Amino acid sequence: MHALTLLVTALASVIGASPTPRQSSSYVGYLISTFSDATPQVQFHLSKGNSATSFSFLNKGKPVLASTVGTKGVRDIFLATNSARSEYYLLATDLDINVSGFSWDKATRQGSHSLVIWKSTDLVNWSGPSLRTVEDATAGMAWAPSAVWDDATSQYYLFWSSRLYAASDTKHTGTATLDRIRYATTKDFATFSEPKDYWAPTGTGLIDQEFQYLGSKGAYARFAKNESTSQIYQEITSDGLFGTWTRVGLVTSDTPREGPASFADNVTPGLYHLLLDDYTQYVPYQTTDIRTLAWKKSSTSGFPTGLKHGSVTPVTQKEYDALAAAYPA
Numbered sequence: 001m002h003a004l005t006l007l008v009t010a011l012a013s014v015i016g017a018s019p020t021p022r023q024s025s026s027y028v029g030y031l032i033s034t035f036s037d038a039t040p041q042v043q044f045h046l047s048k049g050n051s052a053t054s055f056s057f058l059n060k061g062k063p064v065l066a067s068t069v070g071t072k073g074v075r076d077i078f079l080a081t082n083s084a085r086s087e088y089y090l091l092a093t094d095l096d097i098n099v100s101g102f103s104w105d106k107a108t109r110q111g112s113h114s115l116v117i118w119k120s121t122d123l124v125n126w127s128g129p130s131l132r133t134v135e136d137a138t139a140g141m142a143w144a145p146s147a148v149w150d151d152a153t154s155q156y157y158l159f160w161s162s163r164l165y166a167a168s169d170t171k172h173t174g175t176a177t178l179d180r181i182r183y184a185t186t187k188d189f190a191t192f193s194e195p196k197d198y199w200a201p202t203g204t205g206l207i208d209q210e211f212q213y214l215g216s217k218g219a220y221a222r223f224a225k226n227e228s229t230s231q232i233y234q235e236i237t238s239d240g241l242f243g244t245w246t247r248v249g250l251v252t253s254d255t256p257r258e259g260p261a262s263f264a265d266n267v268t269p270g271l272y273h274l275l276l277d278d279y280t281q282y283v284p285y286q287t288t289d290i291r292t293l294a295w296k297k298s299s300t301s302g303f304p305t306g307l308k309h310g311s312v313t314p315v316t317q318k319e320y321d322a323l324a325a326a327y328p329a
């Protein structure tokens with residue numbers, strides 16, 4: 001044996017001798033970014049240590065960020081970050097459902113084509129809100145953003161839901177397509193590629209898509225709300241976001257459900273969590289076999305009430321400590 005081979009073998013045996021590594025050993029907790037119907041502003045809940053079901057409402061229960069742009073209301077909060085965790089973006093639907101004269105019909109015909117976006121390098125000091133146009137003139141709205149960082153191209157894939165009107169129907173008074181998932185790429189959430197269809201369903205509309213990385217290259221689950229049944233479907237792929245997706249089935253027969261927010265457990269390998277909004281608040285579910293569904297309800301003792309469509313981000317010790325210090329519960 002060469003000396004180098006011996007050295008590598010010796011090192012490997014040292015690593016092999018250590019206990020099975022945890023799923024994400026650098027994470028010490030979870031941050032939920034969300035809003036509430038009563039207060040359509042960004043709110044943070046931080047887990048008690050690595051508990052996936054017990055949380056404290058940061059900033060003494062007050063919002064941490066409020067929109068001063070667009071409709072001035074934000075919903076469907078998504079926190080995006082890169083692998084280096086050198087930047088964070090809060091993305092939100094620009095929609096105030098309390099405005100006088102509000103109707104869902106109008107909100108989907110002449111809704112905002114922009115997302116409200118904040119940027120930070122430390123999760124604590126945030127830029128002011130920017131209104132960033134992502135949709136083109138044919139779209140009725142831009143709802144429920146989610147994003148996935150791609151190391152290979154050093155950019156984010158940004159997804160949202162919309163419906164489209166004929167180019168000649170400039171006032172959007174006619175019949176639109178079904179709701180579908182749209183996407184664009186961006187490096188900075190300031191400029192974006194042309195919006196395109198990502199998942200254009202037939203028969204029933206789809207909104208509220210979110211992905212879950214399954215721990216090996218190209219392996220993801222994705223969740224979306226089927227608008228005809230108001231239930232959450234799960235699909236799975238092993239060849240990337242633009243690969244072949246296989247329908248696994250319904251996450252749960254419970255209805256209505258929307259706004260899926262999924263996350264891998266920080267401690268137990270193979271355990272995944274999924275929050276589903278029942279139109280009043282998030283209900284937590286979990287599974288130890290995500291490839292065959294097997295989702296069941298989690299304990300709700302310690303789980304906060306009134307949380308709406310948001311996202312969950314695993315946090316490092318540095319991130320956890322910075323959040324807890326800047327926004328005490």
Ligand SMILES: *[C@@H]1O[C@H](CO)[C@@H](O)[C@H](O)[C@H]1NC(C)=O
Pocket residue numbers: 037038039097098
């Ligand atoms: C906004 O509407 C929701 C119901 O959709 C209600 O619970 C809430 O109190 C309203 N908020 C304000 C500020 O009017």
Ligand SMILES: *[C@@H]1O[C@H](CO)[C@@H](O)[C@H](O)[C@H]1NC(C)=O
Pocket residue numbers: 122124125322326
């Ligand atoms: C945020 O900004 C303040 C004031 O500039 C600074 O003291 C602090 O170190 C920054 N970062 C964090 C994580 O608090």
Ligand SMILES: *[C@@H]1O[C@H](CO)[C@@H](O)[C@H](O)[C@H]1NC(C)=O
Pocket residue numbers: 201202203204205206226227228229233
């Ligand atoms: C929505 O659910 C219905 C009823 O199960 C199903 O037939 C349809 O294919 C689903 N639509 C999509 C886009 O998944």
